[in-house]
Amino acid sequence: MERYDLWIGGEWRKAKRYEPLYAPYGGRLLAEVAMADAEEAEVAIVSAHEAYQSFKHMPAYKRADILYRAAELLAERSEACVRLLVQEAAKPIRAARGEIARTIETYRFAAEAAKAVAGEQVPMDAAAGGAGRLGFTVKTPIGVVTAITPFNFPFNLVAHKVGPAIAAGNTIVLKPAEQTPLSALFLAELFREAGLPDGVLNIVPGYGAELSEILTTDPRVKGVTFTGSPEVGRIIHRQAGLRKVTLELGSNSALIVDEGADVASIVDRCVEGAFVYNGQVCISLQRIYAHRSLYGEFVERFVERAGKLQSGAPEEESTDITPLISRKAWERVTGWIDEAVREGAELRCGGAEPERNIALPTVLTGANPSSKVVAEEVFGPVVTIAPYDTLEEAVAAVNDSRYGLHAGIFTPRIDRAFCAAQHIDAGGVIVNDIPTFRTDQIPYGGRKDSGIGREGVRYAVEEQMEIKFISFKL
Incomplete structure (x- = not known):
């Protein structure tokens, strides 16, 4: 039986606590998985914060290359990913294949989005006091993003958090669903092989009730993205305060x-x-x-x-x-x-x-x-x-x-x-x-209790960036 540790700072780290993970179909014991506590999650946030100091300067083409390479590696290992989905999520195998195909495409969209980030020129002379000036905007990454994902699409919904974060130049701490951590942990060494610097992606399985506060209130966290229930979404929104927040909270379509x-x-x-x-x-x-x-x-x-x-x-x-x-x-x-x-x-x-x-x-x-x-x-x-x-x-x-x-x-x-x-x-x-x-x-997101913000890779990248205005007096 395999034992999975926490992925922090580009390496596997032992946790204080491990819990068994059982298959929904048949109840077979799949693995023992590390369950981070708040202190261990904070270590992951510190790692992401330190990695951000250099990663924010990585050129867009290099971030795109990493994402393209990650998509290639997923395609090469797609059958293993399908089997993982079948085991830990009890996803029918035909649906599992569809999810992995979409996940590969999502990372490719993220690679393309990394190269498409652009600001705009502001017509300064449209205002009486603006004549003789040049004005424009640039878009900058926000920093450490924490992501909390659900069980139902444990590869592709993770990709909708991780892909845009990397494309934007952010670093990320990912807390996957308690029922499906193995799909997220599969990405750890895959992204390292793809060339992602240590500390950019950190993966800390654990219980939401124990980790949500540190993941949403730590001062080094600048953005939070969550997919789950409206009840939990409200708690996260309240905890996150003035940080950038994207909430996808379901529906009864x-x-x-x-x-x-x-x-x-x-x-x-x-x-x-x-x-x-x-x-x-x-x-x-x-x-x-x-x-x-x-x-x-x-x-x-x-x-x-x-x-x-x-x-x-x-x-x-x-x-x-x-x-x-x-x-x-x-x-x-x-x-x-x-x-x-x-x-x-x-x-x-x-x-x-x-x-x-x-x-x-x-x-x-x-x-x-x-x-x-x-x-x-x-x-x-x-x-x-x-x-x-x-x-x-x-x-x-x-x-x-x-x-x-x-x-x-x-x-x-x-x-x-x-x-x-x-x-x-x-x-x-x-x-x-x-x-x-x-x-x-x-663009994917809702109104009312279905959430705030938008996913869909290019739109998620926008959610994870800031606009900076720059003006020159000529």
Whole structure:
């Protein structure tokens, strides 16, 4: 059995405490992993701060070369990364391959972004007192960035923190999710091999409750980036104070299936959006509003297709549904389903395999809008479907949520597409596709309780830099 230490200052360091890590599928002991305390996390911050003093001067082309090389090394070792995802996250192997392919692309986007950082000329003579002066801006890195990442995309969401930090010229202290630390620790020696100077990337697994304060309040920390729940996000935002903060806090993403949509051609895509990786996706399709003229057909086809998804071992090519990340997650998801049924929802398909912590694809109709399966983020394989009569009614239902990350609409009419795009209150509106759609260069972030700031590599780089104004009197 392997033992993983902390990665600080370009070397493995022993920790005071180690804890066992078990596979979600089958419960096999995978490793013993160091769990940093606040004192050890501070050592990592000091290491990052010291490394920043020289790394901030590294030319952009060299930072880009490191990121390109890291992407190449990931591609060479992609199968090992896939197996790691299958083991520690119980991610179905086809979905795991997709994540690794995206991760490689994300680091390549970061390499390109490193070369594209630029300021602008300011028209000084636009003001009466500015004539005879030259003004321009430059963008500078902010310093040490701390990153706290979730379990569901332990390679690619880490890449969305680490890649932009390096591209901007910052150093980073990364705290991966307790359930999936091995994917992050895999990057340690990979980035060293890619040429990253010691101390630029530090990786400290540990518990958020123990580390969040030091990672957000240490005076050497200048930026914080977090992906997780709104409840934790609020704590981090409050602790971080005036530091730069990016928070991606999830959603209960909604989709409108408008009148005239071709149900037969879209239902497979909708099922994919609802149940990929067991619904453990920030923009998983959770709420569907189908026009009354096609509601019956849509529900019938959707339920039929959902019922064909196969549960099983994540390493099997035929597997669609695997265990939820933990027993606690399984109990919460299945409890919410039971509660919705007690409150009047009709269970059209679903079920559970408690011995394997599997929640089967669940479809509910007639759910009360105040039920947790509608109003909160399930983060499990659960979707609710409801009918509507007017587009205004559907948009209002989509917006009747404390979240606003992604939403979608299938419609054959461009006027109704633009109407929905204009009036839906979300960070992204996806027309003629599911809200689960995302590529890694787009601006990605939400409104309301879905967070603040934007990811998507170029946008994340901007979040991690400062603008400095410079003026010359001619």
